[in-house]
Amino acid sequence: MLLLPLLLVSMDVSVLYFAVPFISRTLQPTSTEQLWIFDIYGFVLAGLLITMGALGDRIGRRRLLLIGALGFGLASVAAAYAQSAGMLIAARAVLGVGGATLMPSTLALIRNMFHDEKQRATAVAIWSAATTSGIALGPVLSGLLLNHFWWGSVFLINTPAMVLLLVFAPFLVPEFRNPAAGRFDLVSSVLSLGAVLPVIYGVKEIAANGADLTRALSIVAGLLVGAVFIRRQGRRPDPMIDLRMFRDRGFSGSILTNLIAMFAMVGFAIFSTQYLQSVLAMSPLTAALWSLVPSLGVGVAAPLATQLARRVNRAYVIGAGFLVAALGLVALTQVRADSPVAMILVGAGVYAIGLAVVMTLVTDMVLGAAPPERAGTASALVECGSEFGGALGMAILGSVGTAIYRRDVTDALPTGLSHDAVHAVRETLGGALAVAGRMPGGTGEVIRRAARDAFVDGMHAAAVTGAVVMVGAALLTVVVLRRTRIAQPSDRPGPAPDAAAAEPALRG
Template sequence: MVSLSTAPRAGRREWLGLVVLVLPCLLVSMDLSVLFYALPFLSADLAPSSTELLWILDLYGFVLAGLLITMGSLGDRFGRRKVLLAGAALFGAASVLAAYAPSTELLILARALLGVAGATLAPSTLSLIRNMFTDARQRQVAISAWTMGFAGGALVGPIVGGFLLEHFWWGSVFLLNVPVMVLLLVLGPVLLPEFRNPAAGRFDLPGALLSLATVLPVIYGVKKIAADGFALGYLGSILAGCVFGVLFVRRQLAADNPMVDVTLFRRPQFTGALGTCAVTFLVLAGIGLFVSQYLQLVLGYSPLVAALWSLPSVAGMGVGVSAATAIAGKVRPARIVAAGLCLAAVGFVLFAQVSAESGVAWVVASQVVLAAGIGGVATIATELVLATAPPERAGAASAISETANEFGGAAGIALLGSLGAVVYRGDLAESAPVGLAPEALARARETLGAAFDVATGLPADLGGALTSAASRSFVTGLQWVAWIGVAGSLLVAAFVAVALRSVRPTSAK
C-alpha cells in the first residue's frame, strides 16, 4: 500500500472529476425508486398486465445486480473510463427509449438496457476514485462524497419523481438522466484519466456467465419471497444460484486470469468490511420497508409527503459521513465502524419505541440517528474494501462491494419483511374487533393496506376499530424488526472490533 509520505495528492482536475463521477451515482440509485409514482400514469397509457408491470419495476434492479461483477471485471481489463463512458451513452439512450416507449415491450427492453448501463456506472466510478485518489486521506473524502451520492439518490428519487409527474408526463422521470449523461460524456474524457490492468489477460466469458447465474437467481428468489411470500420455487431459485456460486468460485481459483481474486476473502480486512456493508444494508432495508408504510398508512401521508419527511435523514447521514471522514486519519477503522454501528443501534432502539400514536417527529428523529450511524459505517467500510484490493483489480472489488450491498438490501426486505408480516398477522388475529366476519379478518391479516381496504367497506365504528387494531399490530411488527436491528448492529460491531482490530488509521497507512 502506498504510504502517505510518497502518495501523490490529487489536484483540481481530480476533484472536478469526482463531481462528474458522483452525478451518475446519484442517478443510478434514483432510477431504483423514481418510477414508483409514475406507475398509475404509465398503466393508464400503456395498459401493462400485472406481470408486465412487475417486470417494468424489477428488471432494472435484477439486471444491474447480476452484471456488477462482469462490468467491474471489464473495466479492469479494457479501461475503466472507457467502460464508464460506454455505460453513460447506453444509459442516456435507454432513458430516451423508456421516456418515449410506445408499448410495454419496449419499456421493458429499455429498463433492461438501463440495468446493463447502470451496472457499468457503479463499479467504474468507485474504481476510478481508487486510482485518482492515491493519497489515503483524500481517497476517504472522495469515497464519502460517492457514498452520499448513492444514498441521496435513493431518497431524492421519489421526491423528484413526484415533482415531475405533477408537471409533465410519466416519461419525464427518465429524461432527467439525459443531460447528466451528456455532461459525463463531454467532461469525462477531459477530467477522468484512463486506468486498466495491463496484465489482466483474456476476458473470462464462462466466468461472467457463472457470475450472472449466481447473482440473478438469488436476488430474484429473495425479492420474490419478500413480495409474494415463501414458495418452493423461489427457494429453488436461491439454491440454484448458490450451486452456480460454488462453480464460479472454483473456476476463479483455477483460472490463470480470474475475474475476481477470491483469495481477497482470506483477508479479515476485506471480508470484515464486506460483511459489515451487507448486514448494515440488511437491517437498514428492513426498517425502511416498515417506515414507508408507517408514514403512508398509519399516519396517512401521501407518498410525496412521506418522501419529504425522509429528507432529514440525508442530513443525518451527511453528519455521520463527515464525522467518520474527519477522524479517519487518527482513529482506527474498527473503532469508527463499531461506534457507527452502536449509534445505529440507538436509532433502532428509538424505532422500537414507536407507537401508532407517536406521530412523525419521533420517526424522523429515529431516522436521523440511524442514518448518522450508518453513514459513518458505509464510508469507512467501502474505503477498506477498496484499499485492500490491488489497484489493478479495483473494478472487481468495487463490483463485489456493490453486489454485497444489493444482497444485503434484498435479504433485509425479504427476511425482516417476512418476520414483520408474521408478527402482524398473529397480533391482528388476537386484537381484531369483535363482530368482524372471518373472511374480512382473513383479508385484513394479509397486509396493513388490505386491512385499510377492508375497513372502508365496513360500518364506521367497526371500520375504525379495525384500522386502529391493524395499525397497532403493524407497529408491533415494526418494533420486532427494530429490536433485531439493535441486536444485529451490536453483534456486527463486536465482530468488526475483532476482525479489523489490526487495521491502522488512514494517516498511518
Template sequence: MSTTTVGRAGAREWGGLAVLSLPTVLLGLDVTVLYLTLPSLAEDLRPSGTQELWIMDAYGFLIAGFLLTMGTLGDRIGRRRLLMIGAAAFGIVSVLAAYATSADMLIAARAALGVAGATLMPSTLALISNMFADQRQRSLAIGVWATSFALGMALGPVVGGAMLNHFWWGSVFLLAVPVALVLLVAAPLLIPEYAAPQRGRFDLISVTLSLAAILPVVYAVKRFAKDGPDLPMIAAALIGVVFAVVFVRRQGKLESPLLDVRLFADRTFSSALSVLLVGLVGVGGSMLLITQQLQFVEGLPPVEAGLWMGPPALLMFLAAIGSPLVARRVPPGLVVAATLALSTVGYVLLALVGPSGGIALMVVGFGLVYLGLGAIAALGTDLVVGAAPAEKAGSASAMSETVQELGLALGVAILGSLATAVYRSEIDGRIPSGTPSDVADSAGDSLAGAVASAERMPDGWLDLAKEAATSGMNTAMIVAAACTVVLSVLSAVVLRHVGAIGDEPEAAPAEPVTSRV
C-alpha cells in the same frame, strides 16, 4: 497511448471526481424517488404484494448479479468507456420505466436499469482509486463519493415529491436523462481512461456461472417472501450454492479470473465486505418500511414525506464525509463500531413508533440509522478498495458494490417480507364477511392494497390495517436492532488490526497506470 505513474491528485482529478459523483447522485436519487412513488404507482398499476417487492428490489438484485462482470469488463475495454456506455443505457431505460403500463413492464424496466447501473458503479469507484493514489486523498475522495449517494437520497424525496405533485409517477424516472447527458459530455474532458496493463481473456463461462449462482438465490428469496419455505425454494437455494462453488473453483484456476478469489485472503478486504453486507440489510428494509409508514399510515403527501426524509439523508451525508477525517486519528474499526451502536439506538426508536403521531420519532430513529450507513459506506468501501492492488481495483470495486447492493436488496426482501407476514397474520380473520373477494384479497395482502381498497371497506377498518402494518414494522426493526448491535461489536473486533488512515506510508502501485487521455 501514454504510460504514467500516478502521484498526488491535482485540479483535474478533483474535477473528475465531481463528474464521477454525478451517476452516484443519480443512483441515490433513484432509490428514494422510487419509495415515494409506491402509493401512486400502486393505485395506477395495482401490483400484488409480491410484485411490489419485485419492483423495489429487482434493480438491486440485477446490479448485484452483473457487478462482477462489469467490473472486469471495465478493466478490459476501459473504465471510462464502460461508464459512458452505462450512462447512455441508464438514461434510455429510465424513459421506458417512466412510461410502463403494467407492473410486469415496470419490473422488467427495473431489471434492465439494474444491468445498466452495474456498469456505472464499479467504473466510478475504480476510476477514483486510480486517480487518487495517496491514501488520505483517496479516503477523502471515497467519502465525497459516498456523500454523493447521500445527496441523491436527500434530493430524491424533495425533488421527486415535488414532481409527483404536478406530474404522474413515471416522471420521476426522467430525472436520469439530464444527468446522463451531462456525464456523457463531461467525462471525456475531465476523466482519464484506464485499462489494466494485462487485460487477459474475458471468460464468458465465468459470467454464466456467476449469474447461475445468483439468480436461483434471488428466486429462493422471492419465493420465501411469498410462500414461505417449501421444496422449490430450498431447491433453488441449493442450485445457487452449487453454482457458486463451481464458480469460485473456476476462478482459482484462471490466469485472468472474473473475480480474483485471492483478494479474500486479505483480512481487511474480507472483514470490510462482511460489515458492508450485514450493515446494509437493515438499512434496505428500514428505507422501505419508513417511507410506507409516512405515506400509508401517517397519510402524508409525497412532497411532505420527502421533506421528512431529507434530514436523515443529510445525517448520512455528514457521516460519510466526516468519518474518513475522524479515521485519520481513530482506527476505522472503532469509528464503524461507534456509528453502528448509534444505528442500533435508531432501530430501537423505530420499534417504538405507534400507528399515529410517530413522525418525529421516525425521523430521529432513521437519522441515527443513516449515521451508521454513512460511516460504513465510506470507510468500508475505502478499506476494500485500498486492500487491492491498482490493477485489481475494478474487481475490488465490483465486490464492494455487489455486497452493498445485495445487502440493500436482501433487506427489502427479508425485513419487508417479515413485516408483511406480521401484517397478514394480524389482519387474518378481521376482514368483514361479505367483502368482495378481490377487495378482500387486496386488503389482506398488503397495506398498499388496503389503502387502495379503503373506499370499498367499512369505516374504521383501515385503522386496523394501519395498526397491523405498524406492528409489522416494529417487529422488523427489533430484528434489525439485534443484528446491528452484534455487528457493532464484531466490527471493533475484526477490524482492530487496521490502524488510523495514513499512519503508515502507502506503497507505490505495483504497476504503472495505463491511461488514455
C-alpha cells in the same frame, strides 16, 4: 463529474414509486408485467456488477463509464417514450446494464485517482453520501415531475446528465486499466450472472410473497452455480475475481460489514415509509419529503467519520457506528400509531447516521485493501454485497414484521367479517385500510385502528431484530478489523499505479 452517474443510477432504484399509477393507466400492464417493470432494473444491475467490474479492469474504467453513460442515456429515452409494458421492461433492463457499468466504474476511478489515504477517504465519503442522497431524492423528484409532466419525464431527466458526462469526462477523468488482466472470461461472466440473479430473485420473492419450493430452489440453484464460479476462479491464471483478495481480513471483513449495514438500511426503510404513508396518512409526496430529513445527517456523518478514523482505529469507529444504528432502532420501538412525526424521524435519522459511518469507512477499506489494478472488481463486489444485504434485510426484517402484524391484527379483528375481508386485512396494512374504508360505521374504525397498531407492533419487532444484529456486527467488526491496515501504493510490489503509468498502457 463522477457524482452525476452515481446520483442518477441510485435514483433510478426508487424513481418509479409514484409513477406506477400513471404508467398503469397509460400502458395497462398486467400484474406480472408491473412487477417486472419495478424489479428488472435491480435484477440486471445486481447480476452484471461483477462482470462489469472485471470488464472495466480490462478495457479501462473511463471507457466503460462512457459506454455505460451512452447506454444509460439512450435507454432512458426509450423508457420515457415506451409504447407498451414490454417496451418499458426492455428499456428498464438496458438501464440496469448501464447502471452496472456506471456504479463500479465511479468507485474504481476514485481508487485510482486518489492514492493518498486521506484524500481517498474524503472522496469515498462524498461517494457514499451521494449514493444515499440519490435513493432518497428519487421519490421526491418523481413526485415533483409527475405534478407537471407525463410519466416519462422521470426517465428523461437522466439524458442531459449523461450527455454532460459524455462531453466532459474524456477531458476531466483519467483512464485506468490493468494491462496484465488477460482475456475477458465469458464463461465466468455467465456463471456470475447465473449465481447472483437466482439468489437475489429468490430472496426478494420470499420477502414479498413468502417462502415456497420454487423460490427456495431458485436460491439453491444460484448457490450451486456460485460454487462452480468460485471453483473456476481458483483454477484460472487470469480470474475475473482474484480469490486471494479475500485472504485479506480488511477486504473480506469489510465486504461482510457493508452487507450487514445494508441489511439494516434497506430492510427497515420499508417500515418507516409505510408508517408515514399508511399509519400517519400522509400523501406519497409529503411522506417522501419528510423521509429526506433523516438523510440530512448522512451528509455530515460521512466526512466526520473519515476525520475521526484518522485519529482512532477505524474498527472502533465502525463498531461505534453500528452501536449508534442500534440506538436509533431501539428508539423506534417507542413510536406508536399516534406518535408525532418527529419521533420516527429522529429514530430513523440516528440509525441512518450510524450506518452512513459504517458504509463510508468499510468502502474505503475495501478499496484500500484491493490492488489498484483490481479496483473495478473490488468496487463491483462492494455493490453486489450491498444488493444481497438489502435483499436479505427486506426478507428477514420484513418476515419478522409481517408475522407479528398478522398475529396481532387477527386477534383484534371484530367478528362477522367475511373470509376474503379477513384475508385482505391479514396480508398487508394497505389491504386492511382498503377493507376498513368499505365497512360501515364503527367496524371500519376498529379494523383501521387494529391494523395500524398491529403494523407498529411488527415495526417494533423488526427494530429489535435489527438492533440485535447491529450490536453483533459491532462486536464482529472490532474482532475482525481492529488489526488491519490499508496498504499504500508504496507497500505494493511493482510500479505505482498512477495515471501516467496507466495511460500509455491504454494507448498501446
